[in-house]
Amino acid sequence: MKYKLFKVGKIWHYRFQVDGSREQRSTFETDRSIAEKVAARAFREATLWARNGRKIPTMQELVAEWLSTHKATASQSHWRGIDAFCRLHLYGLEGMPIDEITTTAVEQARCEYLKDHAPTSANHWLKTVRLLINWAVRRKIIPTSPFVVLVLKIQKKPRVVLPVPLAQAWMAALDERAGRRLGIRIAVRLMIGLGLREAETHTARWEWMDWDRRTYTPGETKGREADPLPCPNWLIDFLMPYRQATGPIVTKPTGQPYTPGFTRHAMLCANKAVGAPHVTPHRLRATYATLLSESGVPVQNVQKALRHKSALTTMGYLESSMDSVSRGQERIGEKLGFGLRQSGDGAPVAMDAPQ
The missing domain is CATH 1.10.150 (DNA polymerase; domain 1)
Known part of the structure; x- marks a missing residue:
């Protein structure tokens, strides 16, 4: 049963019954459309209170x-x-x-x-x-969302990854900036070697490393997964001298944990030192995903490595490589007669070059 509106003089009143309890009150309104809203709200609140013992919250x-x-x-x-x-x-x-x-x-x-x-x-x-x-x-506080608002269309900007030719110089610059803060050096290598989020390096522990199988299993993740990740040889070699049986892998020199965002400043300094684009912890994770894809790893395996629920999320991390497009363009040019040909003296010249 819903509410019923009726007039007493010029004022609209409502009545309804919920779980055997009858309620009748004035809306204090003379306009029926406004009175409808008052009555509808009173009915919803009474229904919610009967069901959950609470009112509709702000x-x-x-x-x-x-x-x-x-x-x-x-x-x-x-x-x-x-x-x-x-x-x-x-x-x-x-x-x-x-x-x-x-x-x-x-x-x-x-x-x-x-x-x-x-x-x-x-x-x-x-x-x-x-x-x-x-x-x-x-939680059944309200039946449906009361509004429909679409997201704004945003002009996408080119996103950066760590350029491969700069990787070694970038890492050396980062190590120099980190200095005695070994935790930062390890955390960055966990990000680029395993695709971990910065927060996952912050909680990384030695007991989650399987040295025999050469895998690492993140024990505290955004999606609550606990899947082993293959650990590359170069990362194993880097971690081995600092190997411990248990305890956190990434800590301050004092043994205390780092605060969130602890690798960002060192990365920005490394970017400036070698002329790299704006590489951040999140873009380092995208670098890892992109390099996996360019190495021929199927997208479903990249998704598994990044621990994404949806392949669409993974696709958002992959930056397109134009190398194959460039090779295709050259082949098109050759087919259309715009490629190189031999001149009279045997030297290659462009098809449209003046003779």
């Missing part, structure tokens, strides 16, 4: 509940991102009951966000809003 209350629920299970970076979203970027959504967050309200909040942030960041903001609302839907 956006701020929902975020606080998400943070409390996921503090022990979400990664630190993800949890901090949602916390910052709540504290800094709600832009008027904070006090709205989540079932009243309309498409217009979300678009207006995004416009406010775009005043100080890039469009790419705005898409991440929208993704966070969707995550929270969809979480409320899964």
Whole structure:
């Protein structure tokens, strides 16, 4: 049964019954369309309270509940991102009951966000809003998402990988910058040799290394996997002198753990020293994926190595190599008669060169 509207004088009232409990109240409105919204909201809240013993939360209350629920299970970076979203970027959504967050309200909040942030960041903001609302839907707090907002179309920029000819010089520059901080040198090699995320090097442990099988099994991962990764010989040789039975692999010289982002500064210094593009920890992981693909490793195996749930995610990491395109262009030129031919004295000249 839904609510029923009726008039008492000029004022609209509503009545409904939920789980045997009858409720009848005034909307205090003379406009029927507004009274409909008041009655519909009262009915939804009464239904939710009868089902779960709670009212429909505001956006701020929902975020606080998400943070409390996921503090022990979400990664630190993800949890901090949602916390910052709540504290800094709600832009008027904070006090709205989540079932009243309309498409217009979300678009207006995004416009406010775009005043100080890039469009790419705005898409991440929208993704966070969707995550929270969809979480409320899964918990049956609301039946469906109350808004439909599309992501912004972004002009993609060329993404960098570590150029192969610069790899040795880049690593030497990084080692020089890291100095006594062996943990940074090891972490970077784990990233480029195994495709680990920086956070996964931060939690790497010696007991997860199988020296006989020459594999490493990350024990704390983003996707909660625990699959062994083959360890290349050069990485085994580098790690062997520092081998221990147990304990963290990557630590400060004092034995204390590093903080998140601990390799970034050394990488940026190495980039500047050798003239490399803007290689970051994430782009180093993309370098690993791209080199695997260029070496002939099938994409499904690259996906397994990166521990991605979807091959589409893996494809986003692979940068295209134009070498095969360049060879194809030369063959096309030859077929069309634009290639090289022999001149009268036997020297090769271009087809369109003046005689």
